[in-house]
Amino acid sequence: MKRLALLWLLACTAQAQSPYENLTPEQIMARSMTELSPGLYSFGSFGERSLVVITPDGVIATDPTNAEHAAAMRAAIAELTDQPVRYLVYSHQHWDHVPGGQIFKDEGATVISHANCVPHFQARPNSELVMPDDTVQGGERIELGGRQLTLMYFGRNHGDCLLVMQLDNSDVLFVNDLVTPYSVGLGFFPDYYPGEYLRTLKEIEALPGWSRITGNHGIPVAPRDALSQRRRYVEALMQAVEAAMDSGEYQGEALYDAIELPEEFRNMRGYDRHIRRAAERMAYYYGMGW
Numbered sequence: 001m002k003r004l005a006l007l008w009l010l011a012c013t014a015q016a017q018s019p020y021e022n023l024t025p026e027q028i029m030a031r032s033m034t035e036l037s038p039g040l041y042s043f044g045s046f047g048e049r050s051l052v053v054i055t056p057d058g059v060i061a062t063d064p065t066n067a068e069h070a071a072a073m074r075a076a077i078a079e080l081t082d083q084p085v086r087y088l089v090y091s092h093q094h095w096d097h098v099p100g101g102q103i104f105k106d107e108g109a110t111v112i113s114h115a116n117c118v119p120h121f122q123a124r125p126n127s128e129l130v131m132p133d134d135t136v137q138g139g140e141r142i143e144l145g146g147r148q149l150t151l152m153y154f155g156r157n158h159g160d161c162l163l164v165m166q167l168d169n170s171d172v173l174f175v176n177d178l179v180t181p182y183s184v185g186l187g188f189f190p191d192y193y194p195g196e197y198l199r200t201l202k203e204i205e206a207l208p209g210w211s212r213i214t215g216n217h218g219i220p221v222a223p224r225d226a227l228s229q230r231r232r233y234v235e236a237l238m239q240a241v242e243a244a245m246d247s248g249e250y251q252g253e254a255l256y257d258a259i260e261l262p263e264e265f266r267n268m269r270g271y272d273r274h275i276r277r278a279a280e281r282m283a284y285y286y287g288m289g290w
């Protein structure tokens with residue numbers, strides 16, 4: 001997990017540009033609880049983020065990440081309310097988000113994930129993982145203290161059990177690892193299904209009534225265009241790779257070196273570091289169908 005956090009930090013420091021440009025890596029990695037709308041928070045530490053919902057009857061938290069992050073999140077929640085954490089939701093199955101939930105289980109939280117996460121947990125056991133008590137298929141709502149947290153599922157995209165979340169009719173969507181704002185993410189698109197990822201981003205763009213996103217990495221909140229920018233980046237990348245392959249001009253890895261995207265995307269964090277691997281990933285997507 002530390003290695004993943006380091007990789008992410010490297011990706012984020014590769015190219016300074018707005019809106020990160022006034023933030024140091026230390027500030028990006030710092031612990032903070034940011035209120036996004038009444039009762040809705042993003043807790044961040046060490047480059048990892050979790051969603052927190054505080055109600056008069058208890059708390060909903062997501063993504064314990066590891067014991068250290070979970071303990072820091074629990075302490076930050078205690079500064080806002082005396083209520084217990086009643087639900088812990090795993091946004092998806094990846095190991096940089098789901099371990100460390102025991103502190104919430106010990107106070108009686110019900111642990112929830114999409115049903116598709118469970119086979120991943122069973123296939124690769126992790127002693128720091130609290131297995132889900134309940135699973136969902138998508139479309140369900142967690143109701144607590146007069147608030148409703150809707151759990152949406154869009155099929156395969158980043159993994160196959162990712163839940164996008166929205167509190168009541170808040171204008172903020174929790175899109176977890178689908179988008180790190182203004183960043184290209186990791187170049188080799190680990191556990192992304194490129195075609196279905198693009199489909200998912202378009203389906204989210206088409207949802208009514210939202211204007212901001214929050215996620216598992218990066219700044220606490222960003223305008224909706226940050227999601228659209230990631231969609232445009234993936235589209236441009238896929239189109240450029242497909243066109244280069246169709247041209248027949250490039251032999252072997254020369255194709256990866258030939259891919260260069262328009263300036264809007266070159267200004268995204270991590271572009272220089274990741275574009276070659278991103279091109280290779282998409283070449284395999286078109287060449288092998290995955």
Ligand SMILES: [Zn+2]
Nearest residue numbers: 092094158177
């Ligand atoms: Zn992930």
